[in-house]
Amino acid sequence: MPVSLAVLDLAGTTVTDAGIVEDAFAHALARMGVTPDDPRHAPMTEHISATMGESKISVFRHLFDGEEAAQRANEAFEEGYAQMVAAGRCAALPGARQAIETLRGAGCAVVLNTGFSPRTRDDLLASLGWNGLADAVLSPADAGGRGRPYPDMVLTAMLRVGAPSVASVAVVGDTPHDIRAGLNAGAGLVAGVLTGGRGAGELREAGAHHVLDSVADLPALVGR
Incomplete structure (x- = not known):
């Protein structure tokens, strides 16, 4: 057909x-207090990599407890991504x-x-x-x-x-x-x-x- x-x-x-999806996720994790020296950081970044292509809010709902935290993380992701788009990285x-x-x-x-x-x-x-x-x-x-x-x-x-x-x-x-x-x-x-x-x-x-x-x-x- x-x-x-x-x-x-x-x-x-x-x-x-140019990797800004990953960078925007890193920005969101940092805004949520999950820095590279945090023991949560490695498993969270592994989950992000494994679910690339999935709805971003769904990823954050898996990573953080409660809808309010997931929404804050998603807003931080969008903020970071928008800044990088404005900087010409796409x-x-x-x-x-x-x-x-x-x-x-x-x-x-x-x-x-x-x-x-x-x-x-x-x-x-x-x-x-x-x-x-x-x-x-x-x-x-x-x-x-x-x-x-x-x-x-x-x-x-x-x-x-x-x-x-x-x-x-x-x-x-x-x-x-x-x-x-x-x-x-x-x-x-x-x-x-x-x-x-x-x-x-x-x-x-x-x-x-x-x-x-x-x-x-x-x-x-x-x-x-």
């Missing part, structure tokens, strides 16, 4: 951010914009999705000049609150653009959580990309149907 919708991740897949990955435009020009809808809050997501898109580039942009808050690896954002993307079936959906991301979200949604094509620092073996182990060097290779794969 032809691909009618491509659901693409942001950081690590279409956007390179850029579109080579070929990403062209891939989105090529897909849309061929009649394939494109929805960008992310584990960021809508505020952080919109700041990032504005910094890139990407407002209006995709058919829609989604955060977990736009899909009932559950982020990856749940399928909710992929299924919401289908509803937004009127995709005819899950078999006609392609999901692309750079983390195992991106891959699992696509598989959980039943997407016909689930691809990993190597631009986020995860290896091909890890993405295939998560269940990726294909592993691409970058999202720039997606139009050719969809064409096949």
Whole structure:
């Protein structure tokens, strides 16, 4: 079945951010009093690395006791990330914009999705000049609150653009959580990309149907 919708991740897949997601998490931990010499620091950073791609507030709910603490940590993350975006540390990955435009020009809808809050997501898109580039942009808050690896954002993307079936959906991301979200949604094509620092073996182990060097290779794969 032809691909009618491509659901693409942001950081690590279409956007390179020079490690600022990790730096924003470090900023949030420091604001919460968890410094590198704190015994909680190592297990917390391990959990952050293992859940990269998940909703950020979900990560903080796991790390800290109580909703109030999780929200404070999330606010600190957003603050740190916004400062780094404003400092120019984010850029579109080579070929990403062209891939989105090529897909849309061929009649394939494109929805960008992310584990960021809508505020952080919109700041990032504005910094890139990407407002209006995709058919829609989604955060977990736009899909009932559950982020990856749940399928909710992929299924919401289908509803937004009127995709005819899950078999006609392609999901692309750079983390195992991106891959699992696509598989959980039943997407016909689930691809990993190597631009986020995860290896091909890890993405295939998560269940990726294909592993691409970058999202720039997606139009050719969809064409096949």
